[in-house]
Amino acid sequence: xxxxxxxxxxxxLKTGQSMTLLCAQDMNHEYMYWYRQDPGMGLRxxxxxxxxxxxxxxxxxxxxxxxxxxxxxxxxxxxxxAPSQTSVYFCASSPRAAQSWHMNTExxxxxxxxxxxx
Amino acid sequence: xxxxxxxxxxxxxxxxxTVTLSCTYDTSENNYYLFWYKQPPSRQMILVIRQxxxxxxxxxxxRFSVNFQKAAKSFSLKISDSQLGDTAMYxxxxxxxxxxxxxxxxxxxxxxxxxx
Numbered sequence: 001x002x003x004x005x006x007x008x009x010x011x012x013l014k015t016g017q018s019m020t021l022l023c024a025q026d027m028n029h030e031y032m033y034w035y036r037q038d039p040g041m042g043l044r045x046x047x048x049x050x051x052x053x054x055x056x057x058x059x060x061x062x063x064x065x066x067x068x069x070x071x072x073x074x075x076x077x078x079x080x081x082a083p084s085q086t087s088v089y090f091c092a093s094s095p096r097a098a099q100s101w102h103m104n105t106e107x108x109x110x111x112x113x114x115x116x117x118x
Numbered sequence: 119x120x121x122x123x124x125x126x127x128x129x130x131x132x133x134x135x136t137v138t139l140s141c142t143y144d145t146s147e148n149n150y151y152l153f154w155y156k157q158p159p160s161r162q163m164i165l166v167i168r169q170x171x172x173x174x175x176x177x178x179x180x181r182f183s184v185n186f187q188k189a190a191k192s193f194s195l196k197i198s199d200s201q202l203g204d205t206a207m208y209x210x211x212x213x214x215x216x217x218x219x220x221x222x223x224x225x226x227x228x229x230x231x232x233x234x
Contacts, residue, residue: 031220040127042209042224050219058221090163094220107222109163 002026006091006110013081013117021076021113023091030096032074033058033107034066036087043090049074050096081117089113120145120212124225131200132233138185139195139228141210147171149215152186152193153222158206166208169193171215200232 007022023032030051035043035058045058047066055066063085065077074093078085094107121144131137143152154166169177169186176184181201185194197204210225 033219033221035224040226042122042124042226043222044224045221048219048221056219088161092163092222096220106165106168107220112161 004091004093004108004110006089006113008113009111010114011116013078013115015081015083015117017081018077018079019081019115020078021089021091021115023074023076023093023110025072025074025091025093025108027093027095027108028071029093029108030071031094032068033092033094034064034074034076035090035092036060037090037112038087046076046089081115083117085115086117087115089115120147120150120214120223122210122212122223122225124208124210124228126228127226128229128231130231130233131197133200133202135200136196136198137200137230139197139208139210139230141193141195141225143191143193143210143212145191145212145214147214151213151215152184153211153213154182154184154195155209155211155224156204156206157209157227158203163209167195197230202232202234204230205232206230 004025033048034046049068052071091110092107123142150171152169156164167179181198207227209227211222
């Protein structure tokens with residue numbers, strides 16, 4: 001009954017370092033997302049994927065890259081971390097919409113990753 | 119582009135009382151979904167309630183209900199009989215129906231504190 005699992009839960013990086021956040025879902029969802037949460041700004045979409053091998057930019061994509069090589073995994077990469085990327089990062093997944101008002105539109109979220117860049 | 123506005127950064131309520139959290143949104147779409155998510159101190163995002171724009175009837179889930187005013191683009195959350203466990207950040211969110219990728223647009227959130 002795992003749902004959406006994010007790794008790691010916490011991380012401290014030095015400016016300029018790189019890292020990858022891993023998201024795994026076991027619900028066979030087509031859609032996956034990466035959001036960042038900052039005080040006073042809610043959650044903002046970084047990148048998303050509508051299926052294996054596809055990715056698309058969200059609202060705040062700069063400084064991040066993503067990959068979806070397997071349907072169940074969605075990776076978020078920071079090539080050269082900056083203090084402005086200090087945030088809480090959430091991964092989410094949702095099923096693909098079939099028919100408009102019969103679809104289950106609920107997104108399921110991981111528990112978040114608190115990243116601090118010093 | 120859609121925007122979601124939550125004008126109350128923080129609110130507090132006494133245990134067992136009723137509180138209403140406000141949310142307004144801006145969209146040119148006619149068909150869409152609205153959500154309230156709860157984020158307790160554990161950081162977990164929990165879906166509280168959802169509303170389909172085509173439905174005139176307001177959604178309810180136990181102590182949680184919404185007042186959906188489509189013409190006014192307003193979507194408030196009412197919590198009745200508030201409990202200490204309701205203390206959390208609450209996010210209002212919008213999803214366009216049929217949009218590419220079912221993307222959610224979130225408001226800035228409202229911190230709700232339930233006092234004993």
